[in-house]
Amino acid sequence: MAYSEKVIDHYENPRNVGTLDKDDPNVGTGLVGAPACGDVMRLQLKINDDGVIEDAKFKTFGCGSAIASSSLVTEWVKGKTVESALAISNKDVARELALPPVKIHCSVLAEDAIKAAIADFKRKREARAAKTTG
Amino acid sequence: MKLPIYLDNHATTPLDPRVLEAMQPYLTTEFGNAASRNHVFGWKAEAAVEKARKQIAELIGASDKEIVFTSGATESDNLAIKGVLEFYRSKGDHVITVKTEHKAVLDTCKRLERQRADTVEDYRRLRLSELAGTPLRPEQVADYAKKFDLEKDEVFQRWMQFIPSGARVTYLGVKPDGRIDLDELRNAITDRTVLVSVMLANNEIGVIQPVKEIGQICREKGVLFHCDAVQGVGKIPFNVEEAKVDLASISAHKMYGPKGVGALYVRRKPRVRIAPLIDGGGHERGMRSGTLNVAAIVGFGKAAEIARQEMEEEAARTLRLREKLRSYIQQNLDMTVVNGSLEHRLPGNLNISFSYVEGEALMMAIKDVAVSSGSACTSASLEPSYVLRALGVEEDMAHSSIRFGIGRFNTEEEIDYVARLIVEKVKKLREMSPLYEMAKEGIDLKSVAWVAH
Numbered sequence: 001m002a003y004s005e006k007v008i009d010h011y012e013n014p015r016n017v018g019t020l021d022k023d024d025p026n027v028g029t030g031l032v033g034a035p036a037c038g039d040v041m042r043l044q045l046k047i048n049d050d051g052v053i054e055d056a057k058f059k060t061f062g063c064g065s066a067i068a069s070s071s072l073v074t075e076w077v078k079g080k081t082v083e084s085a086l087a088i089s090n091k092d093v094a095r096e097l098a099l100p101p102v103k104i105h106c107s108v109l110a111e112d113a114i115k116a117a118i119a120d121f122k123r124k125r126e127a128r129a130a131k132t133t134g
Numbered sequence: 135m136k137l138p139i140y141l142d143n144h145a146t147t148p149l150d151p152r153v154l155e156a157m158q159p160y161l162t163t164e165f166g167n168a169a170s171r172n173h174v175f176g177w178k179a180e181a182a183v184e185k186a187r188k189q190i191a192e193l194i195g196a197s198d199k200e201i202v203f204t205s206g207a208t209e210s211d212n213l214a215i216k217g218v219l220e221f222y223r224s225k226g227d228h229v230i231t232v233k234t235e236h237k238a239v240l241d242t243c244k245r246l247e248r249q250r251a252d253t254v255e256d257y258r259r260l261r262l263s264e265l266a267g268t269p270l271r272p273e274q275v276a277d278y279a280k281k282f283d284l285e286k287d288e289v290f291q292r293w294m295q296f297i298p299s300g301a302r303v304t305y306l307g308v309k310p311d312g313r314i315d316l317d318e319l320r321n322a323i324t325d326r327t328v329l330v331s332v333m334l335a336n337n338e339i340g341v342i343q344p345v346k347e348i349g350q351i352c353r354e355k356g357v358l359f360h361c362d363a364v365q366g367v368g369k370i371p372f373n374v375e376e377a378k379v380d381l382a383s384i385s386a387h388k389m390y391g392p393k394g395v396g397a398l399y400v401r402r403k404p405r406v407r408i409a410p411l412i413d414g415g416g417h418e419r420g421m422r423s424g425t426l427n428v429a430a431i432v433g434f435g436k437a438a439e440i441a442r443q444e445m446e447e448e449a450a451r452t453l454r455l456r457e458k459l460r461s462y463i464q465q466n467l468d469m470t471v472v473n474g475s476l477e478h479r480l481p482g483n484l485n486i487s488f489s490y491v492e493g494e495a496l497m498m499a500i501k502d503v504a505v506s507s508g509s510a511c512t513s514a515s516l517e518p519s520y521v522l523r524a525l526g527v528e529e530d531m532a533h534s535s536i537r538f539g540i541g542r543f544n545t546e547e548e549i550d551y552v553a554r555l556i557v558e559k560v561k562k563l564r565e566m567s568p569l570y571e572m573a574k575e576g577i578d579l580k581s582v583a584w585v586a587h
Contacts (some may be wrong), residue, residue, distance in 0.1 A: 003498070012497060017566050034584035035530035035569060038492055038509055038518065042568035059568040062508070063494040067566065 003064055010068035015075050017027035018057040020044040025128055028121025032112040039066045043073065043113035047121050047133045058113075064122065065103040069093050069110035082118055137502040138547045143482060143496035143507060143541030144337050144365060149433070150542070156436035158391065160429035168426045179428045184443060187433025191272065193438040194363070194382065196399050197371035202418045203431055206396040209366040209411070210383035211238040211331075213398050215361045217408025218381070219246060219301050222358075226326035227297060230304045232314055232333070232343075233524040238383075239331055239362055243303045250300025252492035257297075261290045302326070310526050312341030312474035319348065323355045330359050334366035334382075338521040338537055339474035339510065340483025340529045348403065355484075358406060364388050364396075368441030369449060369480050380406045386430065390542060391437030395430035397510050398553055406471030452540045453481035454550045459538060460484055467560055469573075473508075473522055473535060482540035484524075487531040490570035492564045496536060499559035507533035530569075530579075 002013070026046050033040040039062030046055040056074040060067045072093060077085040093099075093107035113116045139149065142408055160182060168183045170176025187198040204210045215229065222535065227250070231243055255275075262278040263270045265287075270278055284290040304322045306314050314332065314568035322331070330352050335342045336477060352359035360381040366372055367382075374382060382399040388394055400406050414423030464470055469489040485508075488496065493507030509518030509532070518532035527535075536556075540549070564570040 007500075011495075014566060019571065031568065031582075032585060035533075035579060036528070036584070038530070038533035040568055044447075059566055059571060061490060061567045061569045062492050064498040066492075067495060 006097050007065055007068040007099070010047060010071040010097070011064040014058075014067060014071040016055075016057050016071065016078075017059060019059065020046055020055065020057050022107060025124055026121075028117040028119070028124065030113045030118075030120060032116050032118025033062070033066075033109050035061065038059065038062060041070050041109050043070060043110075043117045045077060045085075045114075045117045046120060047082060047118075051084055053077045053080050054081065062106065062109075063103075065097065065099055065106040066109060068097055069099075069106045070113065072096060072103045073110045073114055077114060081122075084112055088114055103129075135545070135547045135551060136584050139544075139552060141504045141538050141540060141544065141548075141552060142504045142506055143539035143544075144340070144388075144537065145539070146387050146393065146491075147390045147541050148438060148543060149392060150440060152440060153391055153433045157323075157343065157429045157433040160432050162484055164308040165426075166428070168428055169415065179275060179426075182432050183426055183428060186431045186438075189435035189442075191200060191386070191399075193442045194367060194384070194399060195375050197402065200374075200399050200402050202398045202400055202432075203425075204396045204420045204422055205394060206387075207362065207383045207385035208238040208396075210385075210396050210398040211360075211362055211416045212242050213408060213411050214381040214383060215239065215242045215329065215331060216246070216411060217421070218358055218360070219312060220409035221407045222238075222328045223298065226324075226328040227300070228302045228304070228324055228327040229331065230319065230322050231331040232275040232306045232495060234312065234336055234339075234341075234521045234587035235331065235333055236337055236362055236364070238332070240305075243301070243305075243331075250297055250302060253297050253299045254294070254482055257290070258284060261287065261293065278497045282397050287543050290428065293446055297462050301540045308524050311478070312521075312525050313343060313478060314348075315342065316347050320351055320355075323351075323357055327355070327357045330357055330358075334361050334363040334372055334485075335480050336474070336521060337365050338519060339485045339525070340365070340480035342370065342480065344478075345372075345377040345379065349376075352380075352555065353378045366390075367385070368438065368445065369452075370480065371445070374401070376380065381408075386437055388432035389437050389441050392430045392433045395427050395434050397434070397453060426440060447480045448542055452542075452544075455540050455544060455546060456482055456484050458546070459540070459549050459553050460486070462550075463556055466557040473527055473529065473531075474525060484538040486538075487522075487527065487535040488560045489531065489534055490567045490573060492533055493535055495563055496534075496559060498558075499563060500552070500555050503555065505539075506537045508560070509533045509536070514541050 028045045031041045038112040041060045044057045045053050048054050056077050058070040058074050061071045087093045090111040093110050166175030166179035187561045191198040260274050265282045278368045358380040358485045361405040364385045367384050380401045385396040412423050417423050471487045473485040493509030509523045520534040
């Protein structure tokens with residue numbers, strides 16, 4: 001299968017590979033996929049008190065398209081508010097990377113990772129709010 | 135050293151220049167049809183084909199009269215299995231094969247099972263129609279089956295004794311090392327078994343089956359033994375007498391010959407009969423009609439001759455290179471697993487899983503090296519390798535597997551380059567892998583509630 005230039009670029013020069021402190025209250029961690037399916041994506045977002053994504057890091061076990069999809073979304077979400085990050089859809093990712101039909105699930109995983117990371121962040125926030133009020 | 139490097143010699147092998155040289159006249163001046171009996175063009179072509187037949191027979195310890203040329207090993211496998219089943223139908227309808235066989239064998243067996251199921255369904259409708267006293271449409275069968283219990287119907291049960299098409303198939307499992315359990319084979323043979331089909335060496339993991347023992351069991355039990363010998367012939371010693379093989383499939387392009395030509399060995403003493411798949415001019419003693427592909431057959435013969443002469447030396451050389459590659463990888467990387475027996479394995483094969491790294495991503499990282507992977511991402515089916523799954527390899531490890539196939543034209547310099555490259559790229563991908571990080575932190579990945587998608 002031939003990969004698009006953008007997939008190859010992200011794969012060879014992945015942006016924002018790494019780990020944020022998962023115990024930091026401002027960090028939301030999303031872990032999606034399954035080893036048995038051949039892809040697992042972990043996306044971590046550092047979100048400030050204004051709801052803006054200050055930093056994003058990923059690690060991905062998966063094919064080149066999965067790695068490229070996660071690398072791309074880390075670039076996209078940085079500087080965005082939580083709301084606009086949630087508006088990123090898998091179709092945007094698939095279009096940008098020119099993914100063939102068999103690789104669409106990689107872009108779905110990337111969208112799921114954003115949603116999971118933000119959900120984790122919100123959960124932490126609510127837990128903390130509950131603690132302070134209680 | 136030139137890039138890209140070809141390390142996928144199980145998929146196909148490059149044409150040996152000596153083979154090309156032997157073929158050339160038959161692509162130009164010597165263009166005759168080997169079946170033309172009345173002029174010199176035909177005679178020359180026929181002589182060339184007969185020489186090749188001898189060269190191939192000699193490689194596997196057969197007589198030239200036992201070689202039937204085909205379009206390739208897929209056709210040979212089809213011809214052997216379907217041909218035997220059709221010819222020996224009065225003797226039985228049961229086939230035994232193995233879960234790790236090539237798709238040419240497995241899909242042939244699947245079709246035979248489907249044919250049998252369709253015929254049983256036709257009989258069921260026919261018998262129910264008789265009992266109902268009126269012809270039934272297919273959609274009425276379920277209703278009438280409730281009314282009349284065919285399990286207790288003597289006539290129907292008698293019909294079931296002889297289904298005139300298809301076959302019943304037993305798929306033997308393999309041990310974790312990829313080899314079959316001989317007792318399991320022995321126990322699977324029934325008085326309705328006509329054929330056992332087990333490969334010589336596996337195309338993914340290179341594991342060699344105990345064909346001599348299998349041949350002995352088949353001979354004792356009076357069933358025919360077909361061996362898909364494609365990956366092994368020319369690489370390791372294979373003798374149809376020693377292995378007591380009745381039918382064997384071979385392919386030219388897996389041993390530095392041209393694509394588009396293969397052969398089926400069909401034993402003459404005691405005589406094995408097969409029904410043809412292709413009817414026509416009665417070529418190949420009626421077992422495979424169609425004008426012979428003379429140039430390719432000449433190349434096949436030359437490839438077989440070279441293989442026979444150089445096998446010992448070549449096997450030792452490829453084994454040394456394989457072990458060099460394997461030991462470098464395993465000394466420099468943790469958490470790698472060789473899939474299948476290392477002892478009973480083709481000299482040029484290395485199938486290895488790199489934990490926490492996905493196979494296709496690794497292939498992309500080494501794009502100047504041609505290998506193959508058991509990862510689902512590289513197949514059309516989106517399922518990881520069924521061969522590795524049959525060995526009991528976990529799905530994630532199947533996704534992480536790479537198959538190296540070292541061949542005649544690989545150099546030590548290439549192997550050194552690939553070994554270093556693999557180690558470097560696996561390390562890089564692991565730095566990117568959340569699973570590797572989790573494993574290093576001591577998290578049991580099996581305890582994580584993954585959301586499959």
